[in-house]
Amino acid sequence: xxxxxxxxxxxxVDRGTTLLKxxxxxxxEVPHFCYHPALSSPANCRMCLVEVEGAPKLMPGCYNQVNDxxxxxxxxxRVKRARKAVLEFILVNHPVDCPICDKAGExxxxxxxxxxxxxxxxxxxxxxxxxxxxxxxxxxxYDGERCILCTRCIRFCExxxxxxxxxxxxxxxxxxxxxxxxxxxxxxxxxxxxxxxxVGALTSRDFRFKRRVWLLTSTDxxxxxxxxxxxxxxxxxxxxxxxxxxxxxxxxxxYWMCDDGRLSYKxxxxxxxxxxxxxxxxxxxxxxxxxxxSKLAAVIEKNGASSVGFVISPQATSEDLFLAKMFAExxxxxxxxxxxxxxxxxxxxxxxxxxxxxxxxxxxxxVFGGLDGVGDASALADALEAGELEAVYMMGTELGxxxxxxxxxxxxxxxxxxxxxxxxxxxxxxxxxxxxxxxHAEKRGTFVNCDAVVQTVDQAYPPxxxxxxxxxxxxxxxxxxxxxxxxxxxxxIQDRMFxxxxxxxxxxxxxxxxxxxxx
Amino acid sequence: xxxxINVVPQERVPKTFWEKxxxxxxxxxxxxxxxxxxxxxxxxxxNRDTFTIEYPESGTxxxxxxxxxxxxxxxxxxxxxxxxxxxxxxxxxxxNCIHIEAGEHDDPTVEKYPAVFxxxxxxxxxxGLCVEACPCDAIRMDTGVHMQPRFDRTTAxxxxxEMMSRGGLSLATKGGxxxxxxxxxx
Numbered sequence: 028x029x030x031x032x033x034x035x036x037x038x039x040v041d042r043g044t045t046l047l048k049x050x051x052x053x054x055x056e057v058p059h060f061c062y063h064p065a066l067s068s069p070a071n072c073r074m075c076l077v078e079v080e081g082a083p084k085l086m087p088g089c090y091n092q093v094n095d096x097x098x099x100x101x102x103x104x105r106v107k108r109a110r111k112a113v114l115e116f117i118l119v120n121h122p123v124d125c126p127i128c129d130k131a132g133e134x135x136x137x138x139x140x141x142x143x144x145x146x147x148x149x150x151x152x153x154x155x156x157x158x159x160x161x162x163x164x165x166x167x168x169y170d171g172e173r174c175i176l177c178t179r180c181i182r183f184c185e186x187x188x189x190x191x192x193x194x195x196x197x198x199x200x201x202x203x204x205x206x207x208x209x210x211x212x213x214x215x216x217x218x219x220x221x222x223x224x225x226v227g228a229l230t231s232r233d234f235r236f237k238r239r240v241w242l243l244t245s246t247d248x249x250x251x252x253x254x255x256x257x258x259x260x261x262x263x264x265x266x267x268x269x270x271x272x273x274x275x276x277x278x279x280x281x282y283w284m285c286d287d288g289r290l291s292y293k294x295x296x297x298x299x300x301x302x303x304x305x306x307x308x309x310x311x312x313x314x315x316x317x318x319x320x321s322k323l324a325a326v327i328e329k330n331g332a333s334s335v336g337f338v339i340s341p342q343a344t345s346e347d348l349f350l351a352k353m354f355a356e357x358x359x360x361x362x363x364x365x366x367x368x369x370x371x372x373x374x375x376x377x378x379x380x381x382x383x384x385x386x387x388x389x390x391x392x393x394v395f396g397g398l399d400g401v402g403d404a405s406a407l408a409d410a411l412e413a414g415e416l417e418a419v420y421m422m423g424t425e426l427g428x429x430x431x432x433x434x435x436x437x438x439x440x441x442x443x444x445x446x447x448x449x450x451x452x453x454x455x456x457x458x459x460x461x462x463x464x465x466x467h468a469e470k471r472g473t474f475v476n477c478d479a480v481v482q483t484v485d486q487a488y489p490p491x492x493x494x495x496x497x498x499x500x501x502x503x504x505x506x507x508x509x510x511x512x513x514x515x516x517x518x519x520i521q522d523r524m525f526x527x528x529x530x531x532x533x534x535x536x537x538x539x540x541x542x543x544x545x546x
Numbered sequence: 547x548x549x550x551i552n553v554v555p556q557e558r559v560p561k562t563f564w565e566k567x568x569x570x571x572x573x574x575x576x577x578x579x580x581x582x583x584x585x586x587x588x589x590x591x592x593n594r595d596t597f598t599i600e601y602p603e604s605g606t607x608x609x610x611x612x613x614x615x616x617x618x619x620x621x622x623x624x625x626x627x628x629x630x631x632x633x634x635x636x637x638x639x640x641x642n643c644i645h646i647e648a649g650e651h652d653d654p655t656v657e658k659y660p661a662v663f664x665x666x667x668x669x670x671x672x673x674g675l676c677v678e679a680c681p682c683d684a685i686r687m688d689t690g691v692h693m694q695p696r697f698d699r700t701t702a703x704x705x706x707x708e709m710m711s712r713g714g715l716s717l718a719t720k721g722g723x724x725x726x727x728x729x730x731x732x
Contacts, residue, residue, distance in 0.1 A: 127632050159657060236658055239633045
């Protein structure tokens with residue numbers, strides 16, 4: 028393997044490694060705009076120029092590969108002067124409208140300007156004006172003035188999605204990113220172009236103007252849009268989730284996530300079940316746990332556990348499902364009818380989108396030792412229509428196409444306990460007891476994705492209103508029924524759960540850093 | 547190790563009989579008060595020693611030139627609000643009293659405008675940081691109007707249009723140069 032010297036540090040890297048990556052190995056960051064670790068290197072921004080001894084000119088670090096015995100300088104005066112000049116060129120026509128730019132605060136041009144340029148503009152001529160708000164796609168807006176023509180978005184659409192809607196139109200300082208005639212930037216991953224854009228040229232219509240990014244706090248989490256479980260940065264402000272951004276994880280989603288998943292954060296903030304409700308009246312946890320327990324115990328005593336339908340949710344974390352299993356086995360008892368609800372299957376593709384629109388069906392399968400005896404939502408509707416169920420205890424409100432039938436059937440049951448984060452429309456009206464649960468942004472937990480990767484979510488902020496994590500609700504109700512579940516901390520549940528299911532412990536894949544400078 | 551402590555005895559001056567008897571000293575003090583009261587109440591105005599201002603009747607002439615009064619939002623030439631909803635003021639505000647919701651402006655060169663701009667004057671600590679943070683001379687505190695006492699808390703929330711009604715025309719341009727004087731040279 029070639030050995031080279033970077034700023035006096037000797038490093039040994041694989042043949043074919045670029046100078047930029049080798050510098051990262053040696054511990055030096057080389058600034059770059061057009062280079063992205065997952066995309067090809069056109070070397071057009073010239074920001075990553077480094078000095079190689081013996082070479083007459085500076086070389087782009089993102090493109091040139093290492094040679095044995097190379098002596099590279101990334102922090103020499105010549106390199107620094109070049110960076111300053113490159114930034115000055117880029118800023119010739121950049122509007123510098125940082126105060127109204129959504130990217131301000133996470134903009135590479137801003138960061139590099141302060142780090143390498145930091146001089147007043149010497150430009151005296153009028154700047155080139157372009158269209159400020161160009162509707163390039165249904166979810167993305169393009170600002171030609173801010174664009175530095177790095178072509179990352181174009182390469183993303185060519186190399187990752189393969190749709191190739193984008194191109195550079197016109198030349199020189201009139202060049203702009205445009206779609207091909209008759210096309211829109213309307214692929215399933217179009218919002219990733221907003222992430223890869225190093226400046227504020229591409230902005231998300233959804234997040235546009237909503238919040239200054241420096242106000243957001245970021246928590247590592249997992250998208251719950253489908254069973255892929257893309258790793259995300261969950262950005263939140265004052266206990267409200269404001270956006271998802273993909274988080275690098277080579278085992279799952281690389282740098283990307285789909286638009287539907289990205290916009291699924293809205294469900295975290297809307298239609299929430301806020302307080303425990305007893306027959307439509309607001310109650311407290313103290314009274315509601317006792318009421319739910321006595322009602323449930325009465326049904327079990329009268330008709331036996333087989334008249335109780337217990338509906339688990341593939342949207343819940345594995346810990347919640349584990350407690351659901353313990354609750355069903357101990358508190359309700361032998362013979363309880365198990366069902367699983369969840370969103371209906373949807374579209375899928377070969378990149379990240381999976382058909383099963385629930386994040387943790389694999390986890391439910393592990394916890395319950397297979398879902399063979401567990402009926403789906405339509406089986407629940409069948410059982411309700413046949414009048415086999417006296418009571419229904421349901422986690423979550425996702426019922427898919429069977430929603431209408433289940434709602435109709437629930438009118439006739441003697442007891443309907445709803446334990447969910449959302450009101451679920453008619454479901455809340457039908458519920459005799461409603462228990463507010465926390466969303467995945469409000470608790471810690473584990474999801475198992477379709478490839479059996481066990482991933483953890485962190486708590487971003489405390490539960491909304493009176494909500495509690497599902498596992499705590501199960502402990503409350505079971506305790507009130509006289510079956511105390513022996514847990515205090517989530518860690519205890521995890522210990523017991525991994526012991527029981529023989530599932531692998533969650534790896535620390537989530538926090539793994541990219542070999543090259545992370546995006 | 548033994549430590550030595552230095553004690554300095556204080557000389558106490560004993561009170562005289564006159565001071566101990568209390569009442570004459572009190573009378574002396576009251577005499578000063580009554581003399582001032584008489585002078586400030588019954589003598590001619592120019593002889594009085596009063597420093598209080600009859601606020602708000604007496605106006606704001608006593609305020610220094612850079613007194614920070616109630617906020618106002620400046621206007622463009624066409625009467626629209628200058629604010630571009632960059633949220634610099636609400637970010638720097640140490641009292642968290644500025645609430646802004648940005649909207650998409652019809653004019654793409656303006657891009658953003660404050661659809662909602664509310665200042666909670668009860669929370670405001672009148673520090674003036676919002677004025678300094680503003681990149682486009684949109685918010686000022688130079689009205690010279692003191693924060694008014696009020697009976698209803700809801701009236702302390704100053705909305706955008708109310709602050710615009712106090713506003714004036716500002717022609718400041720990027721970099722702080724005067725747009726009216728177009729033939730400036732570099």
